[in-house]
Amino acid sequence: MHQRRLGAGGPLVSAVGLGCMGMSQSYGPGNDEESVRTLNRALDLGVTFFDTAAVYGAGANERLIGPVVRRRRSEVFLATKCGILAGSSGTPYPGAGVSSALDGSPAEITRSCDASLQRLGIDVIDLFYLHRVDPKTPIEESVGAMARLVEAGKVRYLGLSEAGPGTLRRAHEVHPISALQSEYSLWFREPEDSVLVTCRSLGIAFVPFSPLGRGFLSGHVKKGATLAEGDLRRDLPRFQGDALDHNLRLVASLEAMAERKGCTASQLALAWLLSRGEDIVPIPGTKRQTYLEINAAATAVALSADDLALLNDTFPPDAAAGERYMPAMMAWVDRA
Numbered sequence: 001m002h003q004r005r006l007g008a009g010g011p012l013v014s015a016v017g018l019g020c021m022g023m024s025q026s027y028g029p030g031n032d033e034e035s036v037r038t039l040n041r042a043l044d045l046g047v048t049f050f051d052t053a054a055v056y057g058a059g060a061n062e063r064l065i066g067p068v069v070r071r072r073r074s075e076v077f078l079a080t081k082c083g084i085l086a087g088s089s090g091t092p093y094p095g096a097g098v099s100s101a102l103d104g105s106p107a108e109i110t111r112s113c114d115a116s117l118q119r120l121g122i123d124v125i126d127l128f129y130l131h132r133v134d135p136k137t138p139i140e141e142s143v144g145a146m147a148r149l150v151e152a153g154k155v156r157y158l159g160l161s162e163a164g165p166g167t168l169r170r171a172h173e174v175h176p177i178s179a180l181q182s183e184y185s186l187w188f189r190e191p192e193d194s195v196l197v198t199c200r201s202l203g204i205a206f207v208p209f210s211p212l213g214r215g216f217l218s219g220h221v222k223k224g225a226t227l228a229e230g231d232l233r234r235d236l237p238r239f240q241g242d243a244l245d246h247n248l249r250l251v252a253s254l255e256a257m258a259e260r261k262g263c264t265a266s267q268l269a270l271a272w273l274l275s276r277g278e279d280i281v282p283i284p285g286t287k288r289q290t291y292l293e294i295n296a297a298a299t300a301v302a303l304s305a306d307d308l309a310l311l312n313d314t315f316p317p318d319a320a321a322g323e324r325y326m327p328a329m330m331a332w333v334d335r336a
């Protein structure tokens with residue numbers, strides 16, 4: 001597995017990571033035994049950059065991956081996140097069946113870090129993200145608290161998620177930010193003209209979440225497919241009505257192109273992201289060994305100039321129809 005650096009002078013991580021969220025929420029029923037096999041298979045293949053969060057499964061995701069991380073601690077680069085409270089009154093947290101609220105206060109960040117360490121059963125978190133910028137707390141205060149966790153030896157590197165360019169700059173002045181984790185894929189290219197430019201000017205790595213468009217870009221979500229009760233995608237505008245029909249036509253082009261190249265649509269989507277720069281480290285999510293193996297092998301898919309031109313023509317920045325989130329979740333995206 002190739003490696004990429006998280007930020008200027010930062011640590012090396014696998015060029016393709018493993019998103020663990022779907023093992024505990026969002027995309028249908030989980031299967032803990034298969035998830036554990038997937039985590040171990042990932043490490044065997046050199047996919048060592050694991051992504052979780054305190055809020056995933058309201059702590060269940062950290063508890064699930066904890067034993068594997070502990071047993072193979074030296075092999076894993078573990079990222080987790082703070083700042084979204086599960087189980088509080090507020091916005092329904094998508095696909096998790098609980099309400100949630102943002103809290104980026106220093107007290108909550110400190111508490112959340114200790115709780116994550118305990119659930120994971122480890123003594124240091126490799127990369128600690130603020131999951132969403134809390135409009136009630138100046139970013140300097142949130143990142144100040146995170147910096148104190150670095151000083152205390154509980155955290156090694158810091159990151160933000162879904163932060164806008166101005167917020168990222170302010171945060172980076174308080175403490176070096178190693179990575180920004182935000183949505184980025186063939187069907188969501190908005191970061192290219194905004195926050196990705198800022199990341200590059202500051203030497204911050206970009207970690208695309210939902211790099212497969214929440215599975216849509218794999219071609220496995222079909223017209224009329226019944227997504228499980230509670231599956232987040234049932235509520236997302238891109239998976240509904242006319243937008244879904246439009247987006248399925250886009251994915252059909254991707255699948256045709258993948259067939260010509262002898263790879264899968266998901267591999268093509270990941271290879272495109274990897275081609276966008278050495279500072280891009282996607283974290284496709286899966287709970288299955290089969291998908292993990294396919295996604296890891298995307299690093300071997302070489303794209304020619306013609307391939308890239310065709311992908312760019314097929315997926316221009318406004319190619320997909322529908323918003324990527326429902327309004328309540330969109331309100332949590334920082335654009336400052």
Ligand SMILES: NC(=O)c1ccc[n+]([C@@H]2O[C@H](COP(=O)([O-])OP(=O)(O)OC[C@H]3O[C@@H](n4cnc5c(N)ncnc54)[C@H](OP(=O)(O)O)[C@@H]3O)[C@@H](O)[C@H]2O)c1
Nearest residue numbers: 019020021209210211212213214215218284285286287291
């Ligand atoms: N910072 C944030 O706010 C934020 C938001 C969303 C996600 N994330 C992180 O980013 C990670 C990845 O994003 P994501 O999970 O939302 O979306 P994703 O990686 O775009 O897609 C995940 C979905 O694709 C399916 N899939 C994966 N590989 C496949 C393949 N080769 N062929 C067919 N289907 C495949 C998975 O199926 P199965 O579930 O059946 O395996 C799952 O339903 C998450 O796990 C999480 O750690 C962060």
